[in-house]
Amino acid sequence: MRFARITLGLLLALGGLVVAAAGAFAAFWLVGPDNTISTPAREFDSSGLAVVTAPALLDRHGPTLRVTASGDKPLFVGVAQDLDVRDYLSGAAHTRLVNFDPPATFGTQELKGRTGKLTPPGELDWWVAHSAPGSQSLAWPIQDGRYDVVVMNADGTPAVGAQVTFGVQVNRLFGICLLVLGAGVLVLALGLTLILRRRPTKAPEKLKDTTEIPVIKNQRIPVLVSTAPTPDRNAPAYRVSPFAPDRVSPFAPERVSPFAPTPAAAEQLQSEEAAPEHPAAQPEPIEHPAALPVPTEPAPAQPAAEQPAPAQPTPAARPAPVRPAPVALPAAPMFMTPAAVARAKSPALIGAGASARNDRTTYDVPSIAEPTAESDGAETVPLADSPEFVKSDEAVRRTAALLASGALLLTATSCGLVPAKNSMAAVDSRPAVTLADAQAVVQRYNEVNNRANQTRDAKLAATIEGNPTLAQTEAGFVIGRKLDAAGKEVSKPFSYTDPEIGAPQFTAYPMRFVVSSGVSDAPGSRQLGVWQRESAGGPWKLTHSVYPSKSVEPPSVDGLRTPTVADLNQLRSQPASVAKDLAAYLTGGAKSPQAKLFTPSPGLAKLLELRAKSKASDTAEPYIASVTDTFAPSGAPLTFITSSGDALVFLSLTERYLQRVEPGSNAYWTSGEATAFSNMVKYTQNLYQDYLHQVALVIPAKSSGTAVQILSVDPQLVGAGGA
Structure with a gap:
């Protein structure tokens, strides 16, 4: 038991020492009161335009990232999504940090490219975090996704030289380290207690509490010289062991002792018990039974009137055997059920033969260990139910519960500090x-x-x-x-x-x-x-x-998204087809076949009316043979899908207003906006004016059954001349 306790104490002390040392090292060396784990300053030199981390280095989110840089030039420190950084540094020479081995070893990759000055990073708005003007450090809660840390010169010039320190701040980390330290100290103290604890010296206990039967050396058990007394009428039909009178087995069969008295002797003993004893005939108690001589004097004479008639001896009668006095010995522990214990203690089973009486000359022989009143009522209980076992078991359970609770607390708090793995899709958006x-x-x-x-x-x-x-x-x-x-x-x-x-x-x-x-x-x-x-x-x-009129209600821009193939398939017409139909509509005028596809805006109706008047007046001129007005799409439409499923489309149209000059005549621009592009030059073939129109319209879904709504058409003369 002592060996097991010392072994357990050594294990606990060693484990507690290791845990306490780790907690102290983490709390006061790695972390500190600011809850930040920092790398030593590392020198990064790049002949390119920036030093940037690969997205794989920031593969977890939750803690706060802290970056501090210092160098000879003003530096910019920023964090942005990889798609922005990748596009910003596309084709430019820079250094990329591709891996990190604690505590401060970085693997780098040099990317070649142009070294021309970039747009100063401070003028860009896509940084999710960046250093303030005059500062060269930042703090940013790491988010789920692909992000890069960029260190570059604040003016966007090449040749970056900086000493950079990276740190991760985890909330409650310092407190967790202190908790680990305290747990280690507690386990260490518990282990030392088990090692150094000595069991207290206990006073000698009575023989009734021992579980061993003492061996009696050189001691004789005195016997009675008189005939055996008459057995008790209430005695059971079985015999009691003279070596353990307090332990009676109710299941032991009756055995006939070779020293049992004959029926005649038993009758004589019974008659002798009925006669009163002479008070003076009782011997004085003897302190030690071993020093007593065997008495030989006859018992004192009784009056003749009181003496019983002598029994007639028979030829077969034997003298009564001498029976030793019962000695109460401590019982060994018995593992019995409560029912068996109750049955063994029953008055019908206990007491028969527990003591021997002799009305004639007897010696009161004290037993080796006389049972007291307390021991008479004591029960023999199993080892698992003994008070000492219960106390030790309770101590073990409490210690185990304390260690388990501490381990559970440390596990719960520590697991909550582990940053979550990034789960966002690899494609940045x-x-x-x-x-x-x-x-x-x-x-x-x-x-x-x-x-x-x-x-x-x-x-x-x-x-x-x-x-x-x-x-x-x-x-x-x-x-x-x-x-x-x-x-x-x-x-x-x-x-x-x-x-x-x-x-x-x-x-x-x-x-x-x-x-x-x-x-x-x-x-x-x-x-x-x-x-x-x-x-x-x-x-x-x-x-x-x-600039649509307020009479035209534009769709809400909240929730706009870029179109997918499925979104475009749900529209009444594709944006490119709508641009062509609109050009044909404006070219043919209000009576063109495509007019029914559109709901014109007030501005468009006014434009068509103005062009019709211009055609009529210019054709009336004697030097103008004919007039044509042609619209055509310019560039690809920009399409956005609204929250209702309709498409908000922005497109451009070019317009050429052409006047053909009559043969033999010449013409030139004499006034108006067209003179800004043609300075009094005479043309004999034609005159033209070029317009650029910006258009905004809404293409409804197929299910709506409505026409395309034109929000606004805004023209601007962008050229004029002739041939």
Whole structure:
């Protein structure tokens, strides 16, 4: 038992020491009170434009990533989705970190490419986290998906040199380490207690509590010299062992002792018991039975009147055998059922032969261990029910429960700290822009556009607009400089108000989002525009912009998405076919066969009416032989699926208004917007005017049964001349 206790104590002490050391090392060396595990600073040098991590390095999400960089130049530290970083650094030389071996070993890969300056990273809005101006560190809760960490020069120039430290902050990690430390100390203390604990010295217990029968050496058991007393009438029909009178088996068969008295002797003993004993004849008690001599004097004489008649001896009679006095010996433990214990203690079974009486000369021989009143009622119980066993078993159970509870607590808390594995699909997808970034784009457009309009600066406008909107703006600036050379009729500043943003999901560039907003200087209309980014390093530019009347209700841009093949198959017509039908409709006029396919906007009806009047008046001129007006689709339509399943389509149309000159005549532009593109040049073949139209329309689903609704058609003269 002692060996097992010491062995268990050694194991617990060793395990507790290891756990406590690990907890202390983790708490005060690896983690610290900020709950952050950090790598040592590592020097990264790249002749390219950036140092970037591979998406596989951030394959778990949940904890907070902390990155700190330092170098000779101002550095930029940012985190973005891999699709943005990949497009931004496409074709550029940079260094990629492809693997990490703790504590600070990184595998790198050098990618060759151009080393020209990139767009400064701080001007881009697709970073999910980046360092603030003047700072070179960031903290970002890692998200599920494919993300990269980028370290580069703040101005986008090549030759990056930085010392970078990566850290992961896990909530409650320091507390868990302290808990592990405390658990280790507790287990260590428990082990030392088991090793050093000594069992207390107990006082000698009475022989009744021992489980062994003591061996009596050199001791004789005194016997009675008188004849055996008459057996008790209530005695059972079996005999009691003289060596264990307190243990009686109710199942033992009756055995005839060779020392049992004959019937005549038993009758004589019974008559002697009836006579009273003489008080003076009783001997004094003897302290030790072994020192007693065997008495030989005869018993004192009794009066003749009281003496019984002597029994007539028979020839076959034998003298009564001498029977030793019963000695109470401690019983060995018996494993008996409660029913057996109760039956063995029954008055009918206990007491027969428990003591021997002799009315004649007897010696009271004390037993080796006389049972006391307490021992008379004591029960023999199994070992598993003994108090000592119960106490030790309870201590073991409590210790096991304590260790199990601690292990369960540590397991539960530690498992909750393990970051979850990324589960997002390998194909990256994200909204084109966040709501805040889209509003910032619109706000910047308002500011830059007003400055460009005031100075008619096409280069400045090109930083915020793309074709076809930029083509219309540049043509307007050309016309404005021609018709208002003094700059007195420049447009007044205006802005797009209360923009509503529709940002579909994209998996690659270019990316686009739609804005529906009011116009500060045109309360009777709204602006519906598309902003597009060609590449991750490029700016957002307004590419399509129309101004539908407020009498026309545009669809909601909330929930816009890019179309799938299934979405397009649900439409009444495909966008490209609608563009061709619309061109044919405008070319043929209101009476063309395609007119029934469309519901025209007020602006379109007005345009058709104006073109019909122009044709009639120009044909009436003597030097104009004929007039034709032809529309054609330009570029691919941009299609978005609304939440209702309809398609919001933006497209462009070109228009050539052609006047054929009569043979022998010549003509030239003398006034109007066309003079900005043709300076008093005489043409003998024809005169032409080129227009660029931006159109927004809604293609309904097949099930609706309605026509295509034209939201707005916005023309702009972009050229004029002749032949």
